[in-house]
């Protein structure tokens with residue numbers, strides 16, 4: 001596996017990748033889009049910070065790419081839609097730099113309130129000017145925190161230590177949560193009107209871009225101070241410039257810009273603006289932490305293990321990983337198996353989750369089942385990221401049913417596929433020793449361990465059939481590793497599940513199909 005690191009990411013944090021002998025890590029910084037496109041096909045994983053843009057063109061050219069890792073929170077430098085469509089997992093490191101960004105925001109707020117950078121510059125010019133730099137206290141001022149996520153909440157908490165009155169806005173934080181956070185939540189207009197300082201801690205989305213603009217600035221108090229340590233563009237830069245020039249906004253502290261590096265940004269010409277070059281996450285601790293987190297996640301994706309910080313597939317908590325872990329493999333097996341016994345195009349799949357599992361968000365299992373279902377036809381172009389989209393595009397309806405009550409097993413996953421009037425079902429579980437078992441096929445009960453090569457043979461339940469089938473296989477040098485027969489009634493249709501050591505020659509399948517008493521033969525490769 002080859003990993004391309006496009007931005008300077010703390011090398012010590014990448015230990016998990018360096019210690020794995022199957023990984024080859026290459027660092028190439030400051031490459032242009034064309035340069036990355038030229039080498040992208042050689043890599044299984046790409047790691048970035050915020051500087052390198054992973055565009056659709058790069059993603060489309062990266063024929064072996066499985067994962068893009070972002071050492072940080074914001075993934076706005078990665079074309080997520082393009083990655084999802086190609087089945088590439090995007091993972092980030094959302095927690096590692098929270099405190100760094102929080103402390104940077106607080107530092108910026110203090111510097112803004114007390115004109116610290118401006119005073120320092122004057123001192124460097126050998127001017128001792130105490131009058132020009134009189135500031136304001138934070139105590140008793142109102143801080144409006146827009147976005148009460150990880151960083152917004154931490155900022156709010158620290159602002160309270162300065163005896164600030166903290167108000168917040170976040171459409172996804174309900175009243176109950178705001179009471180827990182001890183922050184007065186209000187609507188955005190109220191927050192703008194009430195705040196002496198406003199700080200944004202939002203992701204970059206269509207909704208948040210330009211949220212602070214000429215119109216919203218007009219709603220603010222005269223002399224308001226504004227901070228952006230989140231993402232460039234959340235504040236409309238020309239509008240901020242004009243408002244500072246007009247004296248409406250007293251000052252601004254900006255860490256992030258619409259266009260970075262922001263060397264020629266007009267805001268930097270204003271003495272009321274203090275700025276840093278996107279340093280929010282730049283602490284030793286945060287850089288080690290995000291590098292470590294992203295390296296571990298990338299490694300997991302490359303090894304086919306579940307991850308908790310995937311951006312374009314549902315995130316899985318550690319608790320969910322512990323619960324679902326064994327069922328992920330089983331889900332894929334069930335999907336693959338049923339796809340190979342179905343000889344008509346699948347129009348619908350019903351997935352029944354029974355037992356304790358039903359308590360959880362099972363999107364990951366459903367996606368994995370779909371991946372297994374589509375894989376025999378679409379091979380590597382489908383994976384658990386794009387499987388739901390691919391299934392939808394192919395007109396497959398997916399129904400998920402969860403029922404907690406269950407007899408006989410702790411959990412059971414049952415699939416039913418339907419197409420052109422043909423229906424098949426298959427159920428599997430994990431036994432207490434961790435072993436996956438197939439326990440039902442087309443309503444026949446069984447107890448079969450899934451193996452790589454299997455034959456499914458519906459046949460007439462009469463004496464001599466096992467020997468008969470065994471003889472045909474023997475004739476074609478196919479070794480039988482295990483066999484099980486399921487039947488509903490004596491003398492009716494029975495089903496034989498045979499585990500074999502390797503794939504079966506077509507002639508053997510044909511010979512079995514034409515043999516007396518055999519209704520059908522399906523070869524399943526898992």
Ligand SMILES: NC(=O)c1ccc[n+]([C@@H]2O[C@H](COP(=O)([O-])OP(=O)(O)OC[C@H]3O[C@@H](n4cnc5c(N)ncnc54)[C@H](O)[C@@H]3O)[C@@H](O)[C@H]2O)c1
Nearest residue numbers: 074101147148149150151170172201202203229230280281
């Ligand atoms: N300057 C830096 O170096 C630096 C470092 C770390 C994070 N960041 C950026 O800071 C931002 C916040 O990071 P975080 O870790 O707190 O993210 P987070 O996902 O924990 O929090 C974001 C919050 O914004 C809220 N939100 C989304 N849309 C909103 C809207 N329209 N109005 C109000 N609230 C809205 C969400 O509900 C969420 O609570 C991100 O953009 C991240 O990329 C910057």
Ligand SMILES: O=C(O)CC[C@@H](O)C(=O)O
Nearest residue numbers: 049050072073074097281
């Ligand atoms: O890589 C960085 O230093 C910036 C990271 C920060 O913007 C983030 O969104 O996590």
